Amino acid sequence: MIKFENVSKIYPNGHVGLKNVDLQIEQGEFVAIIGLSGAGKSTLLRCVNKMHDISSGKLTVNGVNVTQLKGKEIRRFRSKIGMIFQSFNLITRTTVLGNVLVSLVPELSWWRRLLGVYPATAKIAGLKALDNVGILDKAYTRVDQLSGGQQQRVALARTLVGDPDIILADEPVAALDPVTAKIVMDDFQRINREMNISILLNIHHVDLAVAYADRIVGIRQGEIVFDGPTSAVTQEIIDEIYQGHGSSSIKGSLEPVAAEVVVDA
Numbered sequence: 001m002i003k004f005e006n007v008s009k010i011y012p013n014g015h016v017g018l019k020n021v022d023l024q025i026e027q028g029e030f031v032a033i034i035g036l037s038g039a040g041k042s043t044l045l046r047c048v049n050k051m052h053d054i055s056s057g058k059l060t061v062n063g064v065n066v067t068q069l070k071g072k073e074i075r076r077f078r079s080k081i082g083m084i085f086q087s088f089n090l091i092t093r094t095t096v097l098g099n100v101l102v103s104l105v106p107e108l109s110w111w112r113r114l115l116g117v118y119p120a121t122a123k124i125a126g127l128k129a130l131d132n133v134g135i136l137d138k139a140y141t142r143v144d145q146l147s148g149g150q151q152q153r154v155a156l157a158r159t160l161v162g163d164p165d166i167i168l169a170d171e172p173v174a175a176l177d178p179v180t181a182k183i184v185m186d187d188f189q190r191i192n193r194e195m196n197i198s199i200l201l202n203i204h205h206v207d208l209a210v211a212y213a214d215r216i217v218g219i220r221q222g223e224i225v226f227d228g229p230t231s232a233v234t235q236e237i238i239d240e241i242y243q244g245h246g247s248s249s250i251k252g253s254l255e256p257v258a259a260e261v262v263v264d265a
């Protein structure tokens with residue numbers, strides 16, 4: 001369980017990234033965080049795995065007080081939290097399998113790290129993760145020869161090989177075309193349902209958020225202004241989250257609501 005209790009985040013320059021956030025996410029939930037650019041979506045996500053430190057309040061993940069983690073504890077803590085970025089963050093000149101196995105490097109002995117020699121068990125785990133996201137046949141292809149969608153699936157496989165409890169995804173489909181975005185969102189949904197991994201995902205496309213997530217959290221200027229099941233989301237709520245910015249002219253329109261994808265001009 002991820003639990004924010006009255007959490008605020010103030011950046012060193014005084015900017016308030018999060019303000020009095022109360023949020024509880026149970027294991028296995030699929031939550032989409034929506035809001036205008038600069039609303040605080042990434043800040044919220046990055047506090048969960050301590051990429052950002054909170055300024056006040058309390059943040060616990062599976063009972064662990066995140067603020068109190070130090071040194072090696074942080075690495076161990078993060079090993080159960082996968083992170084996916086818009087830009088994939090892969091080593092482009094390495095094979096797909098090599099990228100997936102990178103996440104296991106901290107657990108390997110120094111000589112294996114030095115030589116890049118992975119035990120058979122690690123390789124099998126890596127290949128299984130690739131199979132899980134439908135790109136097993138690309139295992140020995142260099143990452144820079146893959147499409148954007150395939151690269152994001154490599155990133156997803158890299159998180160899966162660590163057997164995470166939680167996956168944080170920061171705009172994972174923003175760089176993808178609508179069809180590929182849907183394929184990647186299908187992967188997230190399947191992984192969430194089949195593996196009971198909590199998914200916390202920032203997304204600009206409200207239609208995709210509503211089509212895939214179980215729960216929507218709306219953020220405006222660092223504050224949560226909506227938190228509820230996807231079924232409760234209305235155009236009025238979307239307008240409230242994107243207040244003052246004419247949601248139908250940005251990506252915050254509920255039309256169409258279903259899995260059909262709005263092309264980002």
Ligand SMILES: Nc1ncnc2c1ncn2[C@@H]1O[C@H](COP(=O)(O)OP(=O)(O)OP(=O)(O)O)[C@@H](O)[C@H]1O
Pocket residue numbers: 011012013015016017035036037038039040041042043044202
């Ligand atoms: N390191 C930083 N120092 C100061 N201010 C920051 C820092 N990082 C983010 N901010 C500010 O905090 C606010 C929230 O940023 P954040 O990246 O969380 O927004 P976001 O909702 O994820 O936006 P986007 O959708 O554009 O990624 C923004 O006003 C941003 O300028």
